[in-house]
Amino acid sequence: MRLRLTVAYDGARFSGWQSQANGKAVQDALEQAFRILCGTPTTVHGAGRTDAGVHALGQCAHVDVPDKRLPPGDWLGAVNAHLPQGVRVMRIQKTPPDFHARFSAKGKVYRYTVWNAPVLPPLLSDRIWHVPGKLDRDVLRAACDSFVGRHDFAAFCARRSKVPEPTVRTLTRLCVTRKGAEISLTFHGEGFLYKMVRMLAASAIRCAGGRLPLEDLRHRLKNAGPRINHVAPAGGLCLLRVIY
């Protein structure tokens, strides 16, 4: 029986999504819980990796479990009872065996959040990027607008390996909202390159702070400029949901 999981976690407590030798990844925590419940080593397949410090409200994953091991309605409580603080499965649904958390995904929604005021409220530390300086809202919006569409994002990603990967991606929407000192950038896309959201967020904020000309940003989107070397902090990023 294949189960589809919606997973939320506090990224500050884990070394990222992907299984690590030290066992401190979110995937490790889930696999350990399912190993206990299934009585056998069990792989949990995520929709995608998130880095250490990055949060999730709606990461998706699938896992195959023995039929009739537990009544379908009991899995949610049972799994959560075996998870450490900082990660919870919010929802479990039975899914057809051809569903694959990664390969069936049609897109993802990430939110990057910035606190734009002199002092950061302590309850938000590790969850938001503190940018105390003045930001130009119009420039922020213009920078974000320029990201939308199909571009070669080679200048806005970190290399994961030495093998060159295709770097053209489509950003379908980027919503910018401001509520008091809190600025949210919500990225909707079919797929994202490694560290791309954090590099786009850092670039847009640098433009809005007058530290990067908008023209430079646009050149880079035509793959005519050097790679951006600023990555916004992991704690400001949250995977909101995976689209299937």
Add this chain to the structure above:
Amino acid sequence: MRLRLTVAYDGARFSGWQSQANGKAVQDALEQAFRILCGTPTTVHGAGRTDAGVHALGQCAHVDVPDKRLPPGDWLGAVNAHLPQGVRVMRIQKTPPDFHARFSAKGKVYRYTVWNAPVLPPLLSDRIWHVPGKLDRDVLRAACDSFVGRHDFAAFCARRSKVPEPTVRTLTRLCVTRKGAEISLTFHGEGFLYKMVRMLAASAIRCAGGRLPLEDLRHRLKNAGPRINHVAPAGGLCLLRVIY
């Protein structure tokens, strides 16, 4: 020169507001920062105590500092640079010497927050009370309405000492809002007894969950019933602001 401070803190990181022998209270952190900046032991007077685990967005305090030690606009940054993670002074204003954070206070606003769904999102742990069971909204509202006004809250407070204290207080307003699974109870009052907000919150939730008859609650407000023996968890409580 007297300064008025607006202080925010993550209660999970401190043993409460009031100075402790172990030095792990919010007051200790502030007094240590001011001692460094003033070059002499300095007392920080808070508007009131909060218990270990209770958060604040707008605790108020005052402190006397030597004139001309720093330009007035530099205090905020200087103090925050000497504070540990989990506490920040959000605002500093020069105030007349007859202002007293505790004795000048006319009231306080506390918010108690409950998460009413089967699973608690991990980013909210330590910040909300997880109540998974079904709650009757009408009963919750009726219970909260019955608290408003001038009552003897003797049944809804913990004793701090063996000396009996007056227990009549006026709750001027109690707003109940629900947004998805999150229920907020916002208490406006002239003054609160020890653990009163957490005992009122626990009682209202027990009524809404069918575990305490509304009539019992009302009897107790007439000081005709035994003391309530349920205290809602500290992490759900936040001191929003002090009214002067």
